[in-house]
Amino acid sequence: MKRRTFVQNSLMATLGASVTTTGAFGLAGNTEGTRQEKHKFNLKYAPHEGMFKHNAGGDIISQLEYMAEQGFTALEDNGMSGRPVNVQEAIAKTMQDLGMEMGVFVAHKIYWTEPNLTSGDVGKREEFLADIRKSVEIAKRVNAKWVTVVPGYKDFRKEPGYQTVNVVESLKQASGILEPHGITMVLEPLNYMNHPGLFLEKSAQAYEICKAVNSPSCKILYDIYHQQITEGNLIPNIEASWDEIAYFQVGDNPGRKEPTTGEINYKNIFKYIYDKGFQGIVGMEHGNSRPNGEGELAVIEAYKEVDNFL
Structure with missing residues (x-):
């Protein structure tokens, strides 16, 4: 019996309800499909749950094994903090057995429509710091080195400079929590x-914010999809920010699907960060451009294509 079958059976009661999608792009499914020969990638690309559900099966353990079979060496799971502890532990054990690394998960409640960290509100700051403390325990449980932080909504009643000071102060306090554990929060700029x-x-x-915080536990998550929309000029901006970038995420534009489906020259970008010596994870935070199992295989082939830069 394959290990995926054993673990699937032993955790089925929990996985049935709690390992469905967590995060913007997670899905669920249970169809077995064709396995491809293992491939060696130059960078550490990290799929998310549901990306290969038709070929791998519906549970996260089967999907991890399938990812590893395809040559992927990391997992990204925005909603890891919402999973039951026993599922987190099963994921961590499986990844350890497969030689896979854990990418980011979201470390706190994100405020999408009202100010929190920008406002300087003490209660909102304490809520954020409490979430950071909880995320430390989760990160240690799943062997994660990075957690995502989004400072939240603008406070339109305050000048940008005051908002920046409020955010920096919150992040300094969060860094003090994270530093002793060697965990890095990565700040993600998002497009308008x-x-x-x-x-x-x-x-x-x-x-600018990372320089002001001045901590090894506060760095940048450079999401290439978001920054193509917001500012473009990708490689020069990556170069200018390089010493504060700890993590990348990708998605092509328009559409936020796999590389090769839009306007971004991912082969050149991946070659650039590889030549710079990037050793971190590249999160595949996008959807699939085509449905079902064939679309999943197309995603794998797209990454092989853009990773072929040596």
């Missing part, structure tokens, strides 16, 4: 079209 009104939008802004 998908997420209008959010405080953090541009790479230079994130760079």
Whole structure:
């Protein structure tokens, strides 16, 4: 019996309800499909749950094994904090057995439509810091080195400079919680079209904040999809922000699907960050452009294509 079958049976009661999608792009399914020969990628691309559900099966353990069979060496799971402890532990054990690394998960409640960290409100700051403390325990449980932080909505009643100071102070306090554990929060600028009104939008802004916080536990999550929409000029902005970037996410534009489906030259970008010596994870935070099992295989082939830069 394959290990995926054993674990699936032993955890079925929990996985049935709690391992369905967590995060913007997770899905669920249970169809077995064709396995492809293992491939060695140059970078550590991290799929998310549901990306290969038709070929891998519906539960996260089967999907992890399928990812590893295809050559992927990491997992990204925005909603890891919402999973039961026994599921987190099963995921961590499986990843350890497969030699896979854990990518980011979201570390706190994100405020999409009202100010929190920008406002300087003490209660909102304490709520954020409490979430960070909880995320430390989760990160240790699943062997995660990075957690995603989004400073939230703008406070339109305050000048941008005051908002920046409020955010920096919150992040300094969060860094004090994270530093002893070697965990890094990565700040994600988001584009104004998908997420209008959010405080953090541009790479230079994130760079300025990280420099002000001045902690190894506060760095940038550079999402190439978001920054193509917000500012473009991708490689020069990556270069200018390089010493504060700890993590990348990808998705092509328009559509936020796999590389090769839009306007971004991912082969050149991946070659650039590889040549710079990037050793971190590249999160595949996008949907599939085509449905079902064939679409999933197309995603794998797209990554092989853009990763073929040596």
